[in-house]
Amino acid sequence: MGVEVRGLTVAYRRRNALSDVSLAAAPGVTALLGPNGAGKTTLLSVLATAQPVGAGVAFVDGQDVGTREGRAAARDVLGWLPQRFDLAGGMSLLDTVAFAAWANGVAEREVFGHASAALDRVDLAGRGRERVRTLSGGQRQRLGLAAATAHGPSVLLLDEPTAGLDPEQRVHFRRSVRSATDATVLLSTHLLDDAVQAADQVVILAEGTVRFVGSPDDLARLGSARGPGTESAHEAGYLVALHGDEKP
Numbered sequence: 001m002g003v004e005v006r007g008l009t010v011a012y013r014r015r016n017a018l019s020d021v022s023l024a025a026a027p028g029v030t031a032l033l034g035p036n037g038a039g040k041t042t043l044l045s046v047l048a049t050a051q052p053v054g055a056g057v058a059f060v061d062g063q064d065v066g067t068r069e070g071r072a073a074a075r076d077v078l079g080w081l082p083q084r085f086d087l088a089g090g091m092s093l094l095d096t097v098a099f100a101a102w103a104n105g106v107a108e109r110e111v112f113g114h115a116s117a118a119l120d121r122v123d124l125a126g127r128g129r130e131r132v133r134t135l136s137g138g139q140r141q142r143l144g145l146a147a148a149t150a151h152g153p154s155v156l157l158l159d160e161p162t163a164g165l166d167p168e169q170r171v172h173f174r175r176s177v178r179s180a181t182d183a184t185v186l187l188s189t190h191l192l193d194d195a196v197q198a199a200d201q202v203v204i205l206a207e208g209t210v211r212f213v214g215s216p217d218d219l220a221r222l223g224s225a226r227g228p229g230t231e232s233a234h235e236a237g238y239l240v241a242l243h244g245d246e247k248p
């Protein structure tokens with residue numbers, strides 16, 4: 001059933017991090033694209049039930065996360081890979097994912113089956129016995145993805161999962177998202193490339209407000225309408241969404 005947010009406003013002290021944000025996301029990948037400080041982490045944290053809804057409403061799979069019952073029900077269907085997460089270097093990959101599956105409510109007799117299937121889906125099959133500390137950055141992010149999806153969430157929140165990865169590892173991660181889940185995925189990124197390549201829907205956030213909602217093709221059309229420049233149509237569309245028609 002996806003995610004729906006209407007009129008969401010969240011403030012830290014008196015400063016709004018999100019102002020009257022509305023969006024809907026269906027199964028598939030929605031990229032939350034925006035510069036640093038746009039409010040991406042704040043939005044994902046509210047949906048992850050880690051931060052209170054200020055004003056407005058937010059639904060995860062039909063559950064209102066502004067209510068205590070809604071938050072409890074939403075947690076049962078959520079997968080969340082925060083921007084920063086710790087893994088125990090000495091643990092095996094299989095134990096790491098099995099533990100996450102167990103913590104997310106998978107029955108004990110099923111955790112290793114779920115864990116090894118999740119490792120398969122992110123291209124870490126056959127490496128379950130290796131230690132976490134031996135992984136590269138890209139492999140570590142894919143392990144995090146396996147851990148966040150082993151219990152079969154229907155809504156998956158990925159906060160800047162490709163930050164710090166080289167281009168090849170980013171491509172690999174984006175492909176792994178598609179094979180790991182058919183959930184409603186919200187993937188935050190500050191990289192246009194991620195949004196254009198990975199997403200069915202792009203939501204551009206800047207300074208806590210929604211500036212664009214549409215497909216990658218819609219973004220390119222927005223850019224093309226501005227006329228030829230040195231940048232690609234997608235880049236031009238991103239600039240128009242951020243700054244309007246003025247050339248920066």
Ligand SMILES: Nc1ncnc2c1ncn2[C@@H]1O[C@H](COP(=O)(O)OP(=O)(O)OP(=O)(O)O)[C@@H](O)[C@H]1O
Pocket residue numbers: 012013016017034035036037038039040041042043190
């Ligand atoms: N705990 C906090 N206390 C006060 N202000 C905060 C806090 N967390 C975030 N902010 C502010 O809220 C705004 C949105 O931050 P947020 O982290 O949600 O943006 P973001 O798009 O995820 O940025 P980044 O890509 O840098 O992580 C920023 O202006 C930030 O400084």
